[in-house]
Every structure is written in structure tokens, then in C-alpha cells.
Amino acid sequence: xxxxxxxxxxxxxxxxxxxxxxxxxxxxxxxxxxxxxxxxxxxxxxxxxxxxxxxxxxxxxxxxxxxxxxxxxxxxxxxxxxxxxxxxxxxxxxxxxxxxxxxxxxxxxxxxxxxxxxxxxxxxxxxxxxxxxxxxxxxxxxxxxxxxxxxxxxxxxxxxxxxxxxxxxxxxxxxxxxxxxxxxxxxxxxxxxxxxxxxxxxxxxxxxxxxxxxxxxxxxxxxxxxxxxxxxxxxxxxxxxxxxxxxxxxxxxxxxxxxxxxxxxxxxxxxxxxxxxxxxxxxxxxxxxxxxxxxxxxxxxxxxxxxxxxxxxxxxxxxxxxxxxxxxxxxxxxxxxxxxxxxxxxxxxxxxxxxxxxxxxxxxxxxxxxxxxxxxxxxxxxxxxxxxxxxxxxxxxxxxxxxxxxxxxxxxxxxxxxxx
Numbered sequence: 361x362x363x364x365x366x367x368x369x370x371x372x373x374x375x376x377x378x379x380x381x382x383x384x385x386x387x388x389x390x391x392x393x394x395x396x397x398x399x400x401x402x403x404x405x406x407x408x409x410x411x412x413x414x415x416x417x418x419x420x421x422x423x424x425x426x427x428x429x430x431x432x433x434x435x436x437x438x439x440x441x442x443x444x445x446x447x448x449x450x451x452x453x454x455x456x457x458x459x460x461x462x463x464x465x466x467x468x469x470x471x472x473x474x475x476x477x478x479x480x481x482x483x484x485x486x487x488x489x490x491x492x493x494x495x496x497x498x499x500x501x502x503x504x505x506x507x508x509x510x511x512x513x514x515x516x517x518x519x520x521x522x523x524x525x526x527x528x529x530x531x532x533x534x535x536x537x538x539x540x541x542x543x544x545x546x547x548x549x550x551x552x553x554x555x556x557x558x559x560x561x562x563x564x565x566x567x568x569x570x571x572x573x574x575x576x577x578x579x580x581x582x583x584x585x586x587x588x589x590x591x592x593x594x595x596x597x598x599x600x601x602x603x604x605x606x607x608x609x610x611x612x613x614x615x616x617x618x619x620x621x622x623x624x625x626x627x628x629x630x631x632x633x634x635x636x637x638x639x640x641x642x643x644x645x646x647x648x649x650x651x652x653x654x655x656x657x658x659x660x661x662x663x664x665x666x667x668x669x670x671x672x673x674x675x676x677x678x679x680x681x682x683x684x685x686x687x688x689x690x691x692x693x694x695x696x697x698x699x700x701x702x703x704x705x706x707x708x709x710x711x712x713x714x715x716x717x718x719x720x721x722x723x724x725x726x727x728x729x730x731x732x733x734x735x736x737x738x739x740x741x742x743x744x745x746x747x748x749x750x751x752x753x754x755x756x757x758x759x760x761x762x763x764x765x766x767x768x769x770x771x772x773x774x775x776x777x778x779x780x
Contacts (some may be wrong), residue, residue, distance in 0.1 A: 369484030379683045387516050391508040392467040400466040402446040408438040414445035425474040428758040441472035444492040452655040462495035481637030502625040503601035517679040524628045526615040527595040537586035548576045563616045582613045621646040633676030641665030674748035685736035689716040691730040694744035
């Protein structure tokens with residue numbers, strides 16, 4: 361037993377389970393790669409002010425959950441709690457928006473950190489795949505991203521997820537709604553922290569999960585009744601495009617999500633098999649974020665999908681992904697000469713693109729064959745002095761049990777032919 365353990369609220373990805381996480385990441389990213397999105401990777405930590413300005417100081421993420429620290433040089437940094445602000449910062453710094461090809465379409469995959477109360481589906485270290493379309497205001501972009509996420513989830517075999525959709529309005533109509541909502545909320549019996557939130561970001565009160573708060577919200581003014589004509593038309597086009605694409609969604613007038621930068625389209629992917637932590641992903645339009653962090657006006661939209669929660673959703677539905685074996689051929693040498701020759705053959709197989717492994721440690725035939733079986737290899741190569749004297753090795757099919765001699769100089773070609 362090691363003296364150390366993974367920090368509370370974190371986890372280790374280890375084989376064979378880690379293969380499922382890799383497969384989920386690949387599946388979530390695949391539709392993006394086929395739709396003009398280029399890969400971007402940002403540092404694991406940023407200037408703390410980037411998140412304070414972009415995500416919002418009133419959010420739980422910034423006020424309670426962010427891992428912030430000061431370096432020896434006096435820089436105030438934070439482990440990234442989400443991806444959008446970092447990606448937009450990187451795009452602005454690299455002047456990608458000036459290349460003349462808008463929107464700038466980017467996707468990313470990485471780890472994020474929030475100091476939350478650990479529970480199933482909620483970790484202090486978690487993994488996401490995200491996408492951002494920067495610099496263009498177009499309902500088709502909003503619809504595209506929702507469609508791509510729907511496509512990704514369905515490619516994994518998920519069917520019990522739901523898409524919630526809402527509009528948060530814009531700088532023209534939301535202030536009027538904000539004032540009406542504040543007037544309503546000030547008359548409720550709420551704790552001091554929630555009352556403080558009313559003055560800073562009242563929409564976040566609608567997102568409060570406590571039953572006693574939700575009960576009092578009955579009759580609260582709804583944003584849909586305050587949307588300006590432009591926001592109504594924009595939202596209706598998003599809805600029409602999704603319907604035309606065959607994507608089923610639910611209108612959710614209380615959906616606001618937990619970040620301050622969202623405007624107009626906001627959406628969430630939820631899975632009813634995950635209990636209280638039902639959100640597996642979400643996103644929306646953030647037309648003013650660039651200006652908030654010192655950039656030009658760049659209307660944008662994006663989402664982030666949780667790898668961890670997607671894996672839990674697969675488990676909830678009983679979906680088992682087909683994970684290819686990490687080893688196709690396993691070499692078992694009998695004697696020192698065979699050890700040298702078969703090690704060389706394993707190297708040749710790998711160069712030829714065949715996943716191959718070797719019985720390290722000088723184990724006997726019985727122990728080595730057990731390892732070969734556990735590796736999941738389709739074929740095992742066995743060779744002793746007599747085989748080598750004949751210029752051959754024994755190739756055993758681990759599925760059928762059939763074994764045949766194969767000439768040393770024909771082994772790579774033979775194995776490749778059998779694997780295709």
C-alpha cells in the first residue's frame with residue numbers, strides 16, 4: 361500500500377477502464393473534426409482575472425470553487441475551472457480572428473478543476489471535450505453545435521439523454537427582464553447569500569436547486585415574455601433548424617446555466633439515469649465575452665461535454681463500447697536464442713503497424729501463455745531451438761486454438777494478412 365493516495369474528489373484512470381474514457385473522448389471529438397473545427401490546447405492555469413471577468417465573480421465557480429494561488433513571482437493564477445475563457449483568450453492573443461476566415465472554429469480536450477463537494481458525477485478534477493465557434497452571429501452555428509453534440513452522444517449508443525433549450529436574450533432586452541425579476545425576488549423569503557445574488561446576477565437564482573427556493577419561484581416572470589423581436593426571431597430559427605435536422609429538444613424557460621457570459625441561445629444535455637448530477641454537457645452563445653476580457657466584439661457560441669459523466673451515462677444505460685484489444689500478437693520465446701530472435705520480430709511487427717507485445721521476465725511456457733491470454737492478443741508466436749533451426753516460429757490462433765509453423769521471413773506479412 362502506497363503512503364500516498366489520489367487527492368479527495370479526484371480519480372486515477374487506469375487500464376482497462378481508461379480505454380473507455382479514451383474512446384468516449386474520441387467519439388465526442390469526431391463530429392467536430394469532420395466539421396471544420398481545429399484542435400487547440402491551452403495551459404492548465406491562467407491569470408485569475410480572466411475567469412473573474414469572463415465566468416463572473418458572482419458565480420459559485422469563481423467565488424467558491426476556483427483553485428486560485430499566488431506564485432513565487434507574485435502572479436495571481438488559477439487552475440482553469442472551464443474551457444471557454446481560456447480558448448477565447450488564446451484565440452485573441454494569436455489574432456486568429458484577424459485571419460479573415462470567421463468563424464474561428466476550435467475544439468479542445470482537457471482537465472478542469474473546481475473545489476466542489478465530491479459526489480458521484482461531481483469531481484474536483486474532471487475531463488471535458490469542448491468546442492467554440494468564434495466571431496460570427498448566426499443561428500445556424502448554434503444549431504450546428506447542438507446537432508454535433510447530439511450526433512456524438514448517439515454514436516456512443518446513448519439514447520436516454522434530453523436536450524434542454526432556452527434563450528437568455530441580449531443586452532437590449534435582458535436588462536428589462538432583470539429588473540422585473542429582481543423586483544419579484546426581493547419579496548421572497550431567501551437567505552442572505554441568495555439575496556446578494558439577486559443584486560449581482562438574479563438569473564442565477566432561477567438555477568437554485570433547493571426545493572424551498574424553487575417552490576417560491578412559482579409565478580416568477582419568465583424571460584420569454586421579455587425577449588425583443590430580434591431575440592425571438594433568432595431563437596425561433598435555432599429551433600426550426602434543430603427540428604429540420606431531426607434533433608429532439610425540450611424548451612426549458614428556467615434554464616440559465618452557471619456562467620455569467622451566456623446570451624441568447626443556452627442549452628444543456630441531461631441524462632435522467634445520473635440522479636442529481638444529471639447534466640452531461642451544455643453550452644450556449646456568449647456574444648459579449650470577448651469584450652469582457654479586453655478583446656473586440658466577437659459574437660461566439662460553444663459547448664463543453666463531460667467525459668466523466670458521459671461514461672456514467674453509458675453505465676446507466678448498460679452500453680458497453682467495443683474497445684479493440686491493445687495487443688494483436690504476443691511473443692513467447694523458449695530459450696535465450698528465441699528470446700533474441702522474437703524480440704526482433706516484435707519490433708518488426710510494431711514497425712509494420714501491428715500491436716505486439718513480448719513475454720518479458722524469462723517466464724516458463726505455462727506462465728507466458730497465461731499472460732498471452734490475458735493480453736487479449738489474437739495470435740501468439742511461440743519459438744524454441746528446434747523451431748529456429750527450421751527457420752520458423754509457431755503461430756497460434758488464440759480464438760480457434762489452431763497452430764501452424766510460419767517462416768521467419770514471412771511472419772510479418774502472414775500476420776498482417778490474417779489480421780485484415
